[in-house]
Amino acid sequence: MTGLDDAAIVRARALSAVSHGGQIVAAPEVADRAAREGVNVRLADLGEHEVDHDLRIRVYQVLASGLAAEFAPLKTQGGPPNNLPVETSEFIGRD
Helix, strand or coil, X not given: CCCCCHHHXXXXXXXXXXXXXXXXXXXXXXXXXXXXXXXXXXXXXXEEEEEECCEXXXXXXXXXXXXXXXXXXXXXXXXXXXXXXXXXXXXXXXC
């Protein structure tokens, strides 16, 4: 037994899927716990991202000597929530 609930496992899997090789990312719960326990780690706030379908969380990147600090944007869910093209304008002449 890991002591982790299903939601924590889903978040960890989703974070792993959107990060890049060599990039260490963390969920808000990890950042909060590190701050509470006085862990000497620097975190960069990467903002809120949709890391899985209907799962938006704030993502933090671990910064430490020996780790790369620059990565491409996270591979998060983007664009419209379906495969339809984005509507670019209204229909002309319709009320």
